[in-house]
Every structure is written in structure tokens, then in C-alpha cells.
Amino acid sequence: MKKLLTIVSMAGLLTFGTANLYAQEADSTNAAQTEQTTDEAAAVEATTTDAVAAEEGEDLGGQPMHQALKQKFIEGGVGWMSPILLCLILGLAIVIERVIYLNLATVNTKKLLEKVEEALKNGGVEAAKEVCRNTRGPVASIFYQGLDRAGEGLDVVEKSVASYGSVQAGMLENGMSWISLFIALSPMLGFMGTVVGMIASFDSIEAAGDIAPSLVAGGMKIALLTTVAGLIAAVILQLFYNYLLAKIDSIVISMEDASISLVDILTKYLKK
Numbered sequence: 001m002k003k004l005l006t007i008v009s010m011a012g013l014l015t016f017g018t019a020n021l022y023a024q025e026a027d028s029t030n031a032a033q034t035e036q037t038t039d040e041a042a043a044v045e046a047t048t049t050d051a052v053a054a055e056e057g058e059d060l061g062g063q064p065m066h067q068a069l070k071q072k073f074i075e076g077g078v079g080w081m082s083p084i085l086l087c088l089i090l091g092l093a094i095v096i097e098r099v100i101y102l103n104l105a106t107v108n109t110k111k112l113l114e115k116v117e118e119a120l121k122n123g124g125v126e127a128a129k130e131v132c133r134n135t136r137g138p139v140a141s142i143f144y145q146g147l148d149r150a151g152e153g154l155d156v157v158e159k160s161v162a163s164y165g166s167v168q169a170g171m172l173e174n175g176m177s178w179i180s181l182f183i184a185l186s187p188m189l190g191f192m193g194t195v196v197g198m199i200a201s202f203d204s205i206e207a208a209g210d211i212a213p214s215l216v217a218g219g220m221k222i223a224l225l226t227t228v229a230g231l232i233a234a235v236i237l238q239l240f241y242n243y244l245l246a247k248i249d250s251i252v253i254s255m256e257d258a259s260i261s262l263v264d265i266l267t268k269y270l271k272k
Contacts (some may be wrong), residue, residue: 001043038220080193080226088233091182094175095240102247105172107137109258116143116262120269125150137166138251139258150269157266161259168255172248176241183237190230197223 112135119127124129125147132144145164146157 080189080196081229084226084229084233087182087186087189091179091186091233091237092240094178095237095244098175098179098244099240100246102244102251104174105137105251106247106254107135107139107239109139109254109261112143113137113258113261113265116147117265120265122201138172139255142168142255142259143262146259146266150266154263154267158263161263165255165259169248169252172251176244176248179237179241179244183234183241186233186237187227187230190227193226194223194226197226212259 112131115131115135116128119131123130127149129144132140132147142161142164146161147154149160197220203221
């Protein structure tokens with residue numbers, strides 16, 4: 001009987017201990033699952049917040065581009081940033097005027113030569129001059145000057161075409177010197193702001209008798225921002241300047257080639 005009670009007691013203790021162990025493991029598993037679920041929910045919420053902010057066009061921790069530029073403009077010092085901005089605006093204004101002028105000066109010289117030659121055959125010099133008067137651009141103006149002196153001989157025509165071609169080439173290059181000036185002036189103003197900012201930093205150090213970041217931060221900011229602004233303005237204007245030079249060279253080459261063709265046409269016409 002005692003053996004039976006002992007066996008039953010041991011079986012009960014083993015059963016109870018195993019149940020407690022399973023219960024503890026289950027609790028641990030449930031706690032881990034709950035913590036994982038909480039982390040996943042937090043991650044999903046953060047992702048949703050970022051997505052909503054991105055959809056609304058918000059830059060987390062940042063600001064719109066125009067506001068950032070405005071802030072940097074003010075931080076760089078209005079007194080130093082304004083002349084650089086003025087150089088950029090004036091340079092771009094001249095660039096726009098030159099682009100419009102050069103595009104209007106560009107014509108199809110091949111078609112113009114065909115019209116002039118046909119007018120010479122059908123109506124003579126006056127008809128050809130009328131064609132040139134009704135055509136815009138420097139090439140037509142050069143043709144008109146050559147045709148206007150067709151009765152004085154080919155030598156006079158060649159000299160007239162060459163002389164007036166130089167005048168037209170000078171008109172094409174009008175304003176380019178100002179763009180070149182602004183390209184050189186912008187970084188110089190930026191470097192001047194750099195020097196002034198460095199002097200202000202050293203003055204602050206001298207007055208305080210200590211080197212602290214807060215003392216030199218303002219002067220260094222002016223030094224760096226004005227330099228960057230000047231270089232950016234110079235780079236933008238330099239790109240347009242090179243484009244305009246290439247456009248002018250193309251028109252001048254077209255003018256010279258068309259002038260030679262005009263002299264050849266007049267040579268054939270005057271020999272008849």
C-alpha cells in the first residue's frame with residue numbers, strides 16, 4: 001500500500017512539474033510573440049508615416065529648395081551676395097538678348113543664294129536686291145551691299161562684301177564683352193567676401209582672446225557661401241558664353257561661305 005502511495009505521489013509531482021514547465025515556456029513564447037508584434041506594428045506605423053509624408057511632398061528634416069537658397073543667401077550676407085546675384089541677372093539678361101538676336105540672324109543661306117540667282121536671271125540686280133531687302137539676317141545685308149555695287153566691278157564688290165562682313169561680325173559679338181566681365185567679376189566678389197569673412201573671424205578671436213567655434217562660425221559661413229555663390233554664377237554664365245561663341249562662329253563661317261558664292265554668281269552674271 002505504501003509503495004502504491006509513493007508511486008502515485010511521485011507521478012503527481014512529475015505531472016505537476018511538467019505542466020509548470022510547459023506553462024512557463026508557453027508564457028515566454030507568448031511574450032516574445034507579443035513583443036515581435038509590437039515591434040512590427042511600430043515599424044509599419046513608421047513606414048506609413050514616412051509614406052504619407054512623402055505623398056504630401058514633405059521633406060523630413062529638410063526644407064524646400066527655394067527656402068534653403070533664400071536662407072543661405074541671407075546667411076552669406078546680403079551685402080556680399082547681392083552684387084553676385086546682380087552680376088548673374090545682368091549676365092543672363094544679355095545672354096537672352098544675344099540668343100534671340102543670333103537665332104533671328106540665322107538663315108538658310110543655300111535657299112537665299114538660290115533666290116538671289118533666280119532673281120538675277122529673271123529680273124536683274126534690282127530684283128535680287130529686293131529679295132535681300134525682304135530677308136532678315138546679316139547674310140542678306142551683305143548680299144545687298146555687294147549687289148548695290150555690282151555695276152562698279154567685281155573688285156569693288158569683293159571689297160564691299162568683305163568690309164560689310166566685318167561690320168556684321170562685330171554686331172554679332174556685341175555684348176559678349178559684358179558677359180565676359182560678369183564671368184570674371186562674380187568669383188572675384190565671392191573671394192572678396194571670403195577675405196572679409198576671414199578678417200571678421202580673426203577679429204572675433206582677437207576680441208574674445210579665445211578660439212571658440214561660435215566666434216568664428218559667422219565669419220567662416222560668409223567666407224564659404226560667398227565663394228560658392230560667385231563660382232556658381234561664373235559657371236552658369238560661362239556655359240552660355242561658350243554656347244554664344246559657338247553660335248557666332250557658325251554664323252560667321254556661313255557668312256564667309258555665302259559671300260564667296262555670291263561673288264561667283266555675280267561673276268557669271270556680269271560676264272553675260
